Amino acid sequence: MEVTVTVNGTAYERDVEPRKLLIHFLRDDLDLTGSHIGCDTGNCGACSIIVDGVLVKSCMLLAVQADGSEIETVEGLADGDRLTELQQAFSDHHALQCGYCTPGMLMSATALLRANASPSDEEIKKALQGNICRCTGYWNIFEAVKSVAR
Amino acid sequence: MLLREVEYVKPSSLADALAALAANDGARALAGGQTLINVMKARAASPDVLVDLNGLDELKGIELAADGTLSIGPMTTYAELVGSAEARARPILGEVCAQIADVQVRNRGTIGGNLCSNDPTNHLPPLMAAVGAELTIAGEDGERTVPASAFFLGVYMTAVQQGELLTRITVPAGKRDGFAAVTLGVDGTCIANAAASLDGSLRIALGCVDAVPVLVEAGSPDDVRAAVRAAKLDPPSDVHASGAYRAHLAEVLAERAARQAMR
Numbered sequence: 001m002e003v004t005v006t007v008n009g010t011a012y013e014r015d016v017e018p019r020k021l022l023i024h025f026l027r028d029d030l031d032l033t034g035s036h037i038g039c040d041t042g043n044c045g046a047c048s049i050i051v052d053g054v055l056v057k058s059c060m061l062l063a064v065q066a067d068g069s070e071i072e073t074v075e076g077l078a079d080g081d082r083l084t085e086l087q088q089a090f091s092d093h094h095a096l097q098c099g100y101c102t103p104g105m106l107m108s109a110t111a112l113l114r115a116n117a118s119p120s121d122e123e124i125k126k127a128l129q130g131n132i133c134r135c136t137g138y139w140n141i142f143e144a145v146k147s148v149a150r
Numbered sequence: 151m152l153l154r155e156v157e158y159v160k161p162s163s164l165a166d167a168l169a170a171l172a173a174n175d176g177a178r179a180l181a182g183g184q185t186l187i188n189v190m191k192a193r194a195a196s197p198d199v200l201v202d203l204n205g206l207d208e209l210k211g212i213e214l215a216a217d218g219t220l221s222i223g224p225m226t227t228y229a230e231l232v233g234s235a236e237a238r239a240r241p242i243l244g245e246v247c248a249q250i251a252d253v254q255v256r257n258r259g260t261i262g263g264n265l266c267s268n269d270p271t272n273h274l275p276p277l278m279a280a281v282g283a284e285l286t287i288a289g290e291d292g293e294r295t296v297p298a299s300a301f302f303l304g305v306y307m308t309a310v311q312q313g314e315l316l317t318r319i320t321v322p323a324g325k326r327d328g329f330a331a332v333t334l335g336v337d338g339t340c341i342a343n344a345a346a347s348l349d350g351s352l353r354i355a356l357g358c359v360d361a362v363p364v365l366v367e368a369g370s371p372d373d374v375r376a377a378v379r380a381a382k383l384d385p386p387s388d389v390h391a392s393g394a395y396r397a398h399l400a401e402v403l404a405e406r407a408a409r410q411a412m413r
Contacts, residue, residue, distance in 0.1 A: 001158065017155070018156055018157060018158035018200070019152065019153035019154065019155055019156050020153075021151070021153070021187070024152075040151050040191065041188055041191070042184065042187075042188050042255070045252070045254060048254055054257050054258075055253055055254050055257055056254050056257055056258055057254045057255070057258075059151075059187075060183055060184055060187045060188065060255075060258065061183060061187070061258070062158065062183075062187070062200075064158050064160075065160075065183075065202060065204065108253065108254075111253070112253075126253070127253055129252045129253065129336065129337060130251070130252025130253050130254040130255065131252075
């Protein structure tokens with residue numbers, strides 16, 4: 001089936017099988033490998049992206065379901081070498097160890113801060129509950145997000 | 151994970167969706183997909199055709215009638231319900247939906263999907279049974295409405311037959327409700343849960359202890375544990391809890407839910 005999407009401002013049109021998951025479409029068809037596959041069971045959140053303004057796990061959507069949508073992935077955050085304030089905060093607070101969960105953490109935190117620029121500690125934790133860090137480096141991730149909350 | 155080959159259709163009307171589901175015994179409705187896509191990865195389900203309901207605006211939205219009755223479209227997501235001003239007329243609905251899984255799942259997962267998948271560990275089957283919801287089911291031959299007590303038929307089985315869709319969830323007015331669960335981690339899968347509603351007497355629905363929610367009536371919170379014991383539960387054992395422990399949790403959670411409803 002023909003699928004047309006806009007990813008980080010660039011339009012793409014591809015012919016995809018209905019059985020293809022959106023994460024595979026991004027990584028294999030569009031070569032956007034920033035979004036990771038951690039568990040492939042909907043638990044870990046490493047594949048989190050924003051579709052039409054809504055944070056989702058891209059391993060639980062079919063690519064054909066995204067037809068016509070506007071997608072944001074981790075590649076769309078920085079402007080060249082200029083990191084977003086949140087990305088810089090992750091760096092400053094050592095909020096990544098192995099880095100595997102980071103793209104999903106960044107997208108979840110980005111979605112949170114867009115909806116709520118002044119989240120409480122509880123709201124930050126709840127916003128990140130769908131993202132698992134196998135290094136268990138949660139505290140610095142929390143601190144990084146908190147540091148950019150107004 | 152590569153899914154088995156599947157056809158995909160996205161109808162733009164309820165009639166087209168019902169026709170697509172009726173045309174093929176291997177057709178399955180795709181709502182939020184937060185369960186179905188995963189069971190397809192595991193090959194626990196291998197539909198031939200996915201009928202995506204996400205284009206059907208008639209299955210979305212929440213309306214509040216003058217008498218306090220809520221009419222919920224089954225394609226409403228948990229997050230939409232949590233954010234709905236109308237849904238606050240029955241506060242327990244938003245409270246429970248806010249504790250299902252995580253942000254991403256709540257953004258996609260739907261009320262109708264939670265009910266129609268009828269996994270015994272789901273939150274909403276016991277909740278809808280306790281609040282006395284009615285479920286409207288449509289097929290090509292027309293529609294019918296059944297009470298929640300007649301909707302859940304078995305593990306993963308409901309009154310929605312092949313070729314039919316859940317089209318409306320009707321929740322009567324009320325505020326004195328409670329819900330309690332023991333979960334795998336905060337907001338995780340339920341090991342046991344209970345929903346309670348005060349409507350004259352206490353109506354309590356127990357989840358995770360049988361194939362369908364078990365309904366128990368009690369006069370007051372002090373009577374709840376005896377009422378649960380009288381139901382002679384025989385819950386399944388698994389890696390998370392023995393049957394005996396689940397039966398114990400059912401008593402404890404039923405009382406907690408009942409006390410919340412009485413507040």
